[in-house]
Amino acid sequence: MRPCRRPSRRVVDILTGELIRAGGKGSEPMSELMTGAGTWPLPEISYDRDWCRIDLETVPNMVTKPPGPRSREMHARAAEVMKGYSGQVRLFPVCFESGRGVTLRDVDGNTYLDFSSGIYVTGLGHCHPKVSEAVAHWAKRLMNAHDFTTPVKMALLEKTAQILPGDLNGVQLYDSGTTAVEAGLRLCRGATGRSEFISCYMDFHGKSLGSISCARMTRMSGSTRMPGFYMVPRPDVYHPLWARDDGSLDTERYLAFYEQFIDEATTGQIAAFVLEPIQGWAGTIMPPDDFFPKLRRFCDERGILLLADEVLTGMGRTGKWLCMEHWGVLPDAVTIGKGFGNGFPVTACVAREGIKETFTRISASTSYGGNPMACAAALASIEVIEEEGLLGNALMLGRYFTRRMAKMQEAHPIIGHVRGLGCLLGIELVKHRASKEPFEEAGRMVYVKAFEKGLAWIPAGHILRMSPPIVMNEAEAAKGMDIIDEAIGETERELGY
Numbered sequence: 001m002r003p004c005r006r007p008s009r010r011v012v013d014i015l016t017g018e019l020i021r022a023g024g025k026g027s028e029p030m031s032e033l034m035t036g037a038g039t040w041p042l043p044e045i046s047y048d049r050d051w052c053r054i055d056l057e058t059v060p061n062m063v064t065k066p067p068g069p070r071s072r073e074m075h076a077r078a079a080e081v082m083k084g085y086s087g088q089v090r091l092f093p094v095c096f097e098s099g100r101g102v103t104l105r106d107v108d109g110n111t112y113l114d115f116s117s118g119i120y121v122t123g124l125g126h127c128h129p130k131v132s133e134a135v136a137h138w139a140k141r142l143m144n145a146h147d148f149t150t151p152v153k154m155a156l157l158e159k160t161a162q163i164l165p166g167d168l169n170g171v172q173l174y175d176s177g178t179t180a181v182e183a184g185l186r187l188c189r190g191a192t193g194r195s196e197f198i199s200c201y202m203d204f205h206g207k208s209l210g211s212i213s214c215a216r217m218t219r220m221s222g223s224t225r226m227p228g229f230y231m232v233p234r235p236d237v238y239h240p241l242w243a244r245d246d247g248s249l250d251t252e253r254y255l256a257f258y259e260q261f262i263d264e265a266t267t268g269q270i271a272a273f274v275l276e277p278i279q280g281w282a283g284t285i286m287p288p289d290d291f292f293p294k295l296r297r298f299c300d301e302r303g304i305l306l307l308a309d310e311v312l313t314g315m316g317r318t319g320k321w322l323c324m325e326h327w328g329v330l331p332d333a334v335t336i337g338k339g340f341g342n343g344f345p346v347t348a349c350v351a352r353e354g355i356k357e358t359f360t361r362i363s364a365s366t367s368y369g370g371n372p373m374a375c376a377a378a379l380a381s382i383e384v385i386e387e388e389g390l391l392g393n394a395l396m397l398g399r400y401f402t403r404r405m406a407k408m409q410e411a412h413p414i415i416g417h418v419r420g421l422g423c424l425l426g427i428e429l430v431k432h433r434a435s436k437e438p439f440e441e442a443g444r445m446v447y448v449k450a451f452e453k454g455l456a457w458i459p460a461g462h463i464l465r466m467s468p469p470i471v472m473n474e475a476e477a478a479k480g481m482d483i484i485d486e487a488i489g490e491t492e493r494e495l496g497y
């Protein structure tokens with residue numbers, strides 16, 4: 001047992017240094033402040049670092065073919081009332097009762113290995129003791145104080161500014177990825193005085209009118225994109241639109257197209273490029289390594305801001321606090337969410353030094369953004385990532401997954417492409433490797449088969465998306481990949497490959 005005890009050094013310094021000075025209580029003993037009414041941002045807890053390890057002989061454990069009878073009954077009752085379920089639930093209406101670490105349990109008694117993290121959210125596993133205690137602590141003390149400062153908010157704001165790269169130090173807190181993106185759009189408009197935006201084909205940024213206007217539109221999105229929002233093709237190494245003679249993707253030609261597009265299709269008043277560093281919803285679409293460095297230069301030369309939407313990719317999922325750090329690129333503003341609170345709804349829009357004052361001009365606050373429980377969840381999650389070395393663990397797992405997926409690609413003819421960074425992974429299924437034709441039917445079959453074998457995960461048509469918790473160890477990761485490998489093999493046999 002490796003006990004993990006707070007306090008984090010920096011928070012202690014804040015509370016014993018800055019607060020005491022601000023309150024003119026320089027000589028007050030530290031213990032009085034620590035035990036004072038709610039001053040201490042997080043409860044002191046001790047837990048076994050191996051709290052989430054599982055016995056791979058007994059997980060997954062399927063006692064009934066899922067979705068089992070209780071799942072079906074409860075989902076049918078819920079679905080009488082709630083409309084608008086995701087395709088994922090419609091495909092596999094299981095009803096979950098609890099989660100612990102890297103496992104989930106359904107109401108029929110089945111235990112699953114979790115390769116979904118909710119939906120890219122619970123990277124530290126379900127109900128991490130430190131995060132759960134932190135939320136409970138504030139749930140009993142103070143649940144909402146609008147955007148007044150609270151000790152836990154102060155500590156979170158300073159911590160967030162400290163861990164993010166460069167001068168990304170102007171933070172505003174929100175309660176969903178979508179609202180953080182909306183704030184980012186308004187921030188970029190306010191900072192530049194311009195009102196047009198460019199994003200990329202297949203992007204996803206949320207479901208409000210502004211965020212949906214930066215994303216792929218479908219009939220379900222409503223009528224039209226909002227005026228001033230434009231989409232351009234994004235370099236995709238597996239499906240290059242513009243390639244050199246040797247077939248490799250030519251990033252320069254994409255940028256030349258952007259130049260021409262801005263001249264021909266817009267007023268030239270572009271406030272920002274709004275992009276996901278790796279496209280999650282689209283199927284873990286990775287950019288070529290030179291894309292973001294070149295786009296950064298392109299934006300700088302034209303006074304365009306770069307708003308990186310890291311709601312999905314940020315806070316450790318790819319093995320860095322921000323995915324953009326992999327390419328050494330600093331955005332002007334960034335949105336974070338999902339893993340930020342490990343399941344508690346807390347998100348942020350963060351601006352760099354030179355534009356952060358714009359937040360004061362866009363009426364940035366909300367009812368729930370930065371509430372004490374949310375701040376506690378995020379602060380505890382950041383401390384866990386640091387204390388347990390989880391950025392390094394995500395990178396280590398990423399190397400394992402990359403090797404394993406490459407082997408699977410050699411063995412399975414329907415795997416066209418494999419990709420990923422850290423614990424953000426994708427396997428693209430095709431009918432023929434030469435044509436790269438999407439294999440939707442195979443995608444659905446693999447998804448259902450693996451779920452039935454006890455892998456809870458995320459479907460995306462012909463691209464299998466995986467988002468295992470970053471607290472996994474290699475043996476647990478291997479178990480999940482074994483299940484997927486088996487499910488692909490069975491699918492191939494049934495489809496005659």
Ligand SMILES: Cc1ncc(COP(=O)(O)O)c(C=O)c1O
Pocket residue numbers: 176177178179181204205206207276280281309310311312337338
């Ligand atoms: C990149 C990205 N941005 C924004 C959002 C919207 O976040 P939320 O669902 O929390 O509103 C998502 C959600 O999946 C996302 O993946």
